[in-house]
Amino acid sequence: MQFRPVKEQLEILMRGVTDIVPQDELEKKLQKSYETGKPLRIKMGVDPTAPDVHFGHTVVMRKLRQFQDLGHTVVLIVGDYTAQIGDPSGRNKARPRLTHEQVLENAKEYQEQFFKVVRRDQVEIHYNGEWFSKLPFSKVTELMGQFTVAQMLEREDFHNRYTANTPISLHEFMYPMMQGYDSVAIQSDVELGGTDQKFNVLRGRDLQIFEGMEPQIGLFMPILLGTDGKVKMSKSIGNYVGLNEPADVMYHKIYSLSDNIVENWYELLTNIPLDEVKQMMADIAAGKMNPNDAKHRLAIDIVTQYYGAEAAEAAAAKEREIHSGNAIPSDALECSVDAGSYGALDLLVNIKAFASKGEARRMVQNGGVKIGGEKLADPQAQIEIKGGDQLVVQVGKRKFFKVNF
Template sequence: MEIIKQGVDEIIPEDELVEKLKKSEKEHTPLRIKYGIDPTAADVHIGHMVPIRIMRRFQDLGHTGVIVIGDYTAQIGDPTGKNESRPPLTADDVKRNAEKYMDQLYYVLDKDKTEVRYQSEWFGKMKLVEFISLLGKFTMAQIMAHETFRKRYEENLPFGLHELMYPILQAYDSVAIRADVELGATEQKFNILAGRDMQRYFNMPEQVAILMPILVGTDGIEKMSKSLGNYIAIFDSPEDKYGKVMSIPDELIENYFLYAAFASIDDILEMKRKLKEGVNPKEIKQELARRIVTLYHDEDSAKKAEEHFNTVFTQKDVPDNIPEFVVKPEKIWLVQLLNNAGLVQSNGEGRRMIKQGAVSINGERISDMDYEFIPEQDMVLKVGKRRFCKLVLSQ
């Protein structure tokens, strides 16, 4: 269970999962682990891979991963978290995207233990009377308990009747493939629990919901999304992946170690210890970037990506001759050091410059106004566009 629970936000209900695992082992019957995708685009980013990594853990334990391609729901568009209806896709768009999508998921999944199913296998054969019966399994009160629907209704925002069908269609998928477990982001909780209800209506054992947090994008604000430009794509080159990881705010380091690099608990504790002791976050992010590139490529690609980053970015826009400032190799508050070195006129100005994103160390932007670190020889501090200082350690 500890292997499965790492990086998981919630298991509903956990005791049922334990019993399912015991029964599976006793009867030598693998569990069926469901994850549904709406291939609304061809590109997959590392945020999509959070539940896929969990599925791979189940596969390594001998279970079967079942990917449900939402060729019906993708033509509706998942309304979760949206304040407006999404434009529908054609069947050809969905099929083309799905093929490319699976190519990327196989970077992680064991192809021999992966079953790919399309909703059209069951919905394409379903008669109208059967579909109406399916709708009758749920009440309007249940559907309007969905936060997105409720919010749009209260704010008088439009949503179509077809969008109300989305959770019901996703729920029936669990019946069609006889899911034992369904994986998804925390925002999918309503839909996944609806799957439990639907299985119960069909007198089937109810699936267990395993929910994971949504990976925050590289901007540190919104969830990772191609439309927002804050994503790291699976098809990105090793150099691009490395550079994008290095651009994340320091506050995301722990989150990315856990959900993007899938580091062990021991590795995460070691990373937190280093940060607490004042190790430069850039060094920690370099380790993080190497881990992520290695996950999707290999160690040699990670090494070359790091060399490329250091060559192109580390000394970017730094003049040949800049003032030097002598400092002891002891932990110091960055704001105070900026003031001592004459890069700002006061601690207040130092805080303001950090808040504005105008302060960097060796090309790495610092966003924490309480940031403390241990200075290193030849570190370059930059404030704004033209204020520089190179640190020289006292003997």
């Protein structure tokens, strides 16, 4: 096949990249691929330990998509075997072990989300059980012999656990070997990963060299900060945007993004030319542009990627309606309560809007609670409800409850 010139490819591929190891080999590989008409094999491994995909994961997926769009082949490795160990990278304790069934179930859900970013053509999908289930024990010992204990314990995560006397199970030391052997098995040219994957990706190079292959290149993407602009995006911290979230919720979360990372999100999550992005940032700094307009454009661009332009505009419109009190967002929590007469505070605790009546009272007194669109002024108010009714309860700016009776 005919590829675009290497220089053009590099311009696209280098966007947002943190590090390439080794630097000079990517160009050589692209040149060879250009000359021979043979696509590069771009590896990405995933351990579907949890099936929820958020924007943090799409940074690498989008890079895969760029390779695809340039004619290269994406090789997704679903680590059904590695997931049973759990990548110890960056962890301070051993992961819980998953059963093979859990992993396969997660993998299915994962792929549905993966293909929201990556095209379904030019993809190979492999489960690493394909080779590990058949790997003879003697090969395992041979591969393990390519690693040293010191090499493992020099890793910051293992080092910290070892010095803190937090147990490291020996099977965790097998993880880098397994990830590395994946590269041997699929003969990857490039492996993509977050910067926390550097150790594992370089071990893949080692094993490919050991097996007499041309070694892969590691291409590392930054870790995306969450909506708070402070720490790595993470579901457990709550600063995430999930790929499965409704368009209006997605729009809202991006529109509420912390100012300091708007530029970074543009770079990592859109294809808008970086010159334009720089200009916007300069305009904002000069007071010539409202930061919200930059966030609106970012949100429209990203929501469009997942739901199309029309849905993105609708999401923006709904955000404005919610602000005016004329709509409730899709992520309102639904709950059910028996029909009857309730003290307002009892009701709020009952639907788990607050942990205690004291907490609820303070928020009501601060004017932060609306029931049925009306501000609740009196904490002692009695609320009567008939079966079949629905009541919308709003706490603060954007926490909504749809209470069914």
